[in-house]
Amino acid sequence: MRSAKLFQYQLPMDSGVILRDQRLITREGWVIELCQDQQRAYGEIAPLPEFSVETATEAGEQAQQLLSQWVAGETLDLDVALPSVAFGISCALAELAAELPATGNYLVAPLCSGDPDDLVVRLNQMPGEKVAKIKVGMYEAVRDGIVANMLLEAIPDMQLRLDANRQWTPLKAQQFAKYIRPEHRSGIAFLEEPCREPSDSLAFAQQTGINIAWDETVRDAGFEVKAEPGVAAIIIKPTLIGSLERCISLIEQAHAAGLIAVISSSIESSLGLNQLARLAQWQTPNVIPGLDTMQLFQAQLMQSWPGCELPVIPLSELDVVWQK
Numbered sequence: 001m002r003s004a005k006l007f008q009y010q011l012p013m014d015s016g017v018i019l020r021d022q023r024l025i026t027r028e029g030w031v032i033e034l035c036q037d038q039q040r041a042y043g044e045i046a047p048l049p050e051f052s053v054e055t056a057t058e059a060g061e062q063a064q065q066l067l068s069q070w071v072a073g074e075t076l077d078l079d080v081a082l083p084s085v086a087f088g089i090s091c092a093l094a095e096l097a098a099e100l101p102a103t104g105n106y107l108v109a110p111l112c113s114g115d116p117d118d119l120v121v122r123l124n125q126m127p128g129e130k131v132a133k134i135k136v137g138m139y140e141a142v143r144d145g146i147v148a149n150m151l152l153e154a155i156p157d158m159q160l161r162l163d164a165n166r167q168w169t170p171l172k173a174q175q176f177a178k179y180i181r182p183e184h185r186s187g188i189a190f191l192e193e194p195c196r197e198p199s200d201s202l203a204f205a206q207q208t209g210i211n212i213a214w215d216e217t218v219r220d221a222g223f224e225v226k227a228e229p230g231v232a233a234i235i236i237k238p239t240l241i242g243s244l245e246r247c248i249s250l251i252e253q254a255h256a257a258g259l260i261a262v263i264s265s266s267i268e269s270s271l272g273l274n275q276l277a278r279l280a281q282w283q284t285p286n287v288i289p290g291l292d293t294m295q296l297f298q299a300q301l302m303q304s305w306p307g308c309e310l311p312v313i314p315l316s317e318l319d320v321v322w323q324k
């Protein structure tokens with residue numbers, strides 16, 4: 001016997017969360033509940049505005065169709081589903097089949113988009129490998145270069161991840177690199193997507209000796225995982241990519257090509273974020289995931305993220321919008 005429910009959630013965000021051109025005031029999404037033989041499992045479907053191709057409404061409609069098929073005993077083809085829907089349903093199915101191990105990697109790369117001094121404090125408290133991520137490309141490239149160089153000097157054993165989200169022209173990327181002393185460049189684990197054109201990002205990596213990582217490019221049509229000079233990693237944001245199977249296949253291809261695969265958040269609630277931490281521990285156990293996004297919320301959903309004291313909204317407070 002199978003049954004399924006779809007719940008809708010809305011969570012208040014911290015005041016300063018900006019996604020590309022818009023402020024994210026409320027995070028909206030769906031929670032699915034699958035029930036089979038007295039077992040219950042959950043998944044989160046939350047397209048990220050400005051990043052996902054689908055809207056929350058489209059995802060909710062498709063989720064209802066696929067859940068109906070599942071209740072009717074059909075096998076789902078998640079390869080053709082919308083990415084956020086494929087991710088949420090595949091997580092719930094993996095929970096039902098006890099395939100997603102319970103242990104998570106909660107040691108995340110601290111994310112800094114504001115005051116670099118806060119980051120120094122957090123890094124000094126971090127056990128083991130010191131990895132942090134800073135957003136660049138939002139202000140002057142020169143300022144970004146100075147900040148990154150300052151951090152690399154202040155914490156010599158740090159591996160810094162930078163993320164420009166394709167904001168720089170080749171010239172601006174060069175202006176940034178000019179401020180990073182050559183002896184500090186190896187302290188940059190990678191710089192995600194410096195330029196609009198992937199070919200410009202590749203040329204930048206080869207000219208400056210600063211490794212890059214693909215994130216947006218992974219979602220471009222025709223992308224193939226391959227080893228290229230100057231490319232260190234691929235970033236995997238499952239909500240934007242698709243099913244667990246698809247993510248695991250990309251991780252395996254990355255490893256075969258000698259690249260690091262980093263599981264990263266698309267600003268899911270604590271429910272989805274916990275599942276991502278478990279996916280990271282399972283498939284990329286030696287890599288610190290990019291999951292430091294709970295701080296962007298004002299509330300958690302159903303379960304808490306380790307160490308996070310925000311109030312937790314229980315499932316019983318969500319509206320059931322569909323069930324079968």
Ligand SMILES: O=C(O)CCC(=O)C1=CC=C[C@@H](O)[C@@H]1C(=O)O
Binds near residue numbers: 163215
């Ligand atoms: O990768 C991380 O460490 C955290 C996730 C993160 O930085 C992002 C998630 C989703 C959208 C963006 O705001 C941002 C990114 O640009 O990658």
Ligand SMILES: [Mg+2]
Binds near residue numbers: 163164192215
């Ligand atoms: Mg990015």
